[in-house]
Amino acid sequence: MAELLQVIRGMHDILPAEMPVWNQLEDEYRALAESYGYRQIRTPIVEKTALFARSIGAVTDIVEKEMYSFEDRNGDSLSLRPENTASVVRAGLQAGMLQDQQQRLWYCGPMFRHERPQKGRYRQFHQLGAETFGIAGADIEAELILLAARFWKRLGLEDIDLQINSLGSSDCRQRFRSILVEYFRDHYAALDEDSQRRLESNPLRILDSKNPDMQTLIEAAPALKDSVDQESRDHFDELTDILDKNGVPYQVNQRLVRGLDYYCHTVFEWVTDTLGSQGTVCGGGRYDGLVEQLGGKPNFAAGFSMGCERLVSMLIDQDKARAESGSDVYLLMRGENSVALAQQLAEALRDHMPGLELVVHAGAGSFKSQMRKADKSGASIALILGESEIEAGTVAVKFLREDRPQDEILQSEITTQMASLLGNN
Ligand code: ATP
Ligand code: MG
Numbered sequence: 011m012a013e014l015l016q017v018i019r020g021m022h023d024i025l026p027a028e029m030p031v032w033n034q035l036e037d038e039y040r041a042l043a044e045s046y047g048y049r050q051i052r053t054p055i056v057e058k059t060a061l062f063a064r065s066i067g068a069v070t071d072i073v074e075k076e077m078y079s080f081e082d083r084n085g086d087s088l089s090l091r092p093e094n095t096a097s098v099v100r101a102g103l104q105a106g107m108l109q110d111q112q113q114r115l116w117y118c119g120p121m122f123r124h125e126r127p128q129k130g131r132y133r134q135f136h137q138l139g140a141e142t143f144g145i146a147g148a149d150i151e152a153e154l155i156l157l158a159a160r161f162w163k164r165l166g167l168e169d170i171d172l173q174i175n176s177l178g179s180s181d182c183r184q185r186f187r188s189i190l191v192e193y194f195r196d197h198y199a200a201l202d203e204d205s206q207r208r209l210e211s212n213p214l215r216i217l218d219s220k221n222p223d224m225q226t227l228i229e230a231a232p233a234l235k236d237s238v239d240q241e242s243r244d245h246f247d248e249l250t251d252i253l254d255k256n257g258v259p260y261q262v263n264q265r266l267v268r269g270l271d272y273y274c275h276t277v278f279e280w281v282t283d284t285l286g287s288q289g290t291v292c293g294g295g296r297y298d299g300l301v302e303q304l305g306g307k308p309n310f311a312a313g314f315s316m317g318c319e320r321l322v323s324m325l326i327d328q329d330k331a332r333a334e335s336g337s338d339v340y341l342l343m344r345g346e347n348s349v350a351l352a353q354q355l356a357e358a359l360r361d362h363m364p365g366l367e368l369v370v371h372a373g374a375g376s377f378k379s380q381m382r383k384a385d386k387s388g389a390s391i392a393l394i395l396g397e398s399e400i401e402a403g404t405v406a407v408k409f410l411r412e413d414r415p416q417d418e419i420l421q422s423e424i425t426t427q428m429a430s431l432l433g434n435n
Contacts, residue, residue, distance in 0.1 A: 020125070020133030022319075031325050035318060036118055038164050039138045043116035046157050048140055051115045053097035055122075059087040065096035065272060065300055067212065076123040078133075090122035095272075095297070095313060096304070098141045103306045112144040130288025130320050139315035140294075143301070146310045148249035151276045151296060152256075154314050158280060158292055159258050161316075167282075167324055170291060172258065174278045175266040176246040178238035180299060183274060186237035187213055193232055200227050214267050233264055245275055272297040276312070284327065285320055292316040336388015337367035338432055340410075342380040345397040352395050355405065355424060362425040385410055391431060393424070407431060 017023055024032060040050070059079050066072050078090040091097055094117050102108040102115075118138050125131055140157065142150050155172065162170050177183050190213045194201060201209065202224055205216045217228055238246075253260055260278075268277045277295035285291075294314025301309035339359075343352040356370045369387055371380050377396070384392040394406040405424055407417040419427050 018133065020127035022132060022134075028322065028326070031322050031329070032318070035165070035321055035325065036138070039116070039118065039161060042157065042161055042164065043140060046114070046153070048114040048116040051098055051101060051117050052119065053091075053094065053101045053117075055091055055120060056088050057091055057097055057100070059089040061096050061100055061304070062089055062092060065099070065304060066093070067272070070212065070215065072123060076125055078122045078124060092123045093121055093315065094119065094137060094139055095141060095300070095315070098313075099300055099304050099306070099311070102143065103301070103304060108143050108301060108306055108309055110144075112142070114140070114142050116140045128288070130285055130317075130323065132319060136318035137315045138318060139313060141311065141313035143309055143311050145312070148245050148252065148276065150312050151249050151278075152252035154294060154312060155253065155258060155278060156256060158314060158316070162280075165321070165325060166328060167321070169284050169324075170280050170282045172253075172260040172278060172280055173263040173266055174249070174253075174260050174276065175234070175263050176238055176242055176276055177234065177267065177274050177295075178242035180274050182238045182242055183214070186232075186234055189232050189237060190214065190216070194227075197227055200224075217265055217267050228265070234267070235264060242275060249276055268293060268295060272300040272303065274298050278314070280316075282320075282324065284324060288320060290317070291320045291324070334388075336390075337369050338389060339366065339368045339391045339393055339428075340371065340384035340387045340389040341368065341393045341395070342371040342377070342384055343395040344377055344380075345395075345400060348395050348397075348400060351400060351421075355393070355395070355421060358425050359428055363428060366428065 043050075059077070062077060063073050068074075072092045077092055079087060080089075082088050098115060098117065099108070102113065107113055116139065118136070120134050120136050122134050124133055127133060140154060142154070155174075159172070162168070178186070191209060194205070194209055194213060194216060198206065198209070201216070202219070202221050204221075205219060205224065208215050216224075217231065219228065250260070250262075263279075266277055266279060267273075268279070273295045275296040275298070278293070279290050280292040281289050282291055283289055292314055294312070296310075296312040298308070298310050301307070301311055341352055341356055343349060352370055356368055359366055359368055369389065371383060375383075381392065390409070390411045392408040392410055394408060396406065399406055399418075403421050404418050405421055407419055409416070417431070419431075
């Protein structure tokens with residue numbers, strides 16, 4: 011038999027069993043983005059290498075070590091796209107879509123980076139993203155963040171936290187850059203090889219280093235915020251004000267500079283600690299300089315991009331957790347007339363809480379065997395209607411998965427107490 015060929019290292023097949031989750035992710039995103047007035051754009055997965063070198067920056071991990079670049083039959087240097095922002099700008103400029111007008115665009119598709127493969131890090135991966143053009147203010151940055159926040163809500167994903175930072179205008183960035191170069195030059199020997207190389211070309215990226223040996227040095231580095239001017243601060247204050255008024259929690263992270271060269275003013279990341287070390291599910295910010303850098307007239311731009319594999323993995327974990335968790339409540343009873351009373355209580359609870367998963371014990375049996383069934387059902391709470399409870403007009407509440415003392419609630423109050431007993435409010 012011929013040798014079986016395997017998928018390329020770091021790339022992966024998406025098999026039918028996983029497709030429903032991918033479709034859910036993409037369908038929700040499409041519907042949501044369109045509902046905010048974003049229109050879809052698709053660009054080729056191959057571009058001239060120069061596009062990425064000019065946009066992402068020649069001295070970045072992506073362009074230095076991660077690009078799939080090759081010569082085509084004409085001898086032109088081409089690359090599989092490592093991200094989509096540069097391509098969207100190129101396409102927008104080419105189609106005359108970026109001049110004297112606003113654009114809200116979204117995209118979806120595969121990206122390629124020759125990284126070290128690990129969980130949540132692949133060589134072909136997929137992104138959902140949004141790019142906006144021609145809008146200068148913090149309002150559009152807030153909109154992008156609100157859109158993402160609503161996306162997590164629609165997907166039912168709760169453990170994703172927002173980190174934001176301001177890089178200031180490109181002048182501020184320039185100023186900060188010189189201060190930083192000076193600081194790191196004084197500690198040259200303590201820099202790792204990558205950072206030594208970046209010292210002159212891209213010192214901000216040193217702050218981004220994941221090398222544990224560098225963290226003390228990075229912690230003690232001059233703070234970006236001291237180089238940010240008043241106008242940039244006002245811009246950032248406007249953003250945080252909109253987020254506050256919309257109830258979006260965030261953390262200001264001074265060390266957040268993002269991996270790509272073209273950002274200014276606001277940068278943000280959505281991070282989860284449920285995925286291990288590859289915890290960033292979405293990154294974005296303002297990149298006003300890029301359009302001009304790619305040959306257009308200066309223009310405002312802001313956007314984000316999300317990693318589908320990481321979100322799919324969160325959705326699958328969530329589905330598993332749901333499938334494994336049993337019903338909420340198991341109701342058991344003992345004694346004369348207890349069955350009718352149990353059913354009455356159960357019906358009242360179902361009227362009051364339509365989503366409640368409640369199993370009423372059926373088929374009699376000893377108290378002990380009923381408790382065993384309650385435990386096996388996976389329920390978090392057992393409600394017990396025994397003789398003494400019936401006499402007292404109460405119901406006993408036993409917490410099956412928590413180390414918490416048994417409780418006693420008036421039957422007349424069980425409907426109003428149930429949500430808080432389950433920890434839902
Ligand atoms: P990271 O810090 O995780 O390397 P990044 O800053 O390189 O991320 P971006 O270029 O901002 O990532 O891409 C946006 C999102 O795409 C990331 O937040 C992540 O969810 C996802 N992503 C990036 N690289 C990969 C990869 N190699 N495999 C899977 N997902 C990825
Ligand atoms: Mg990366």
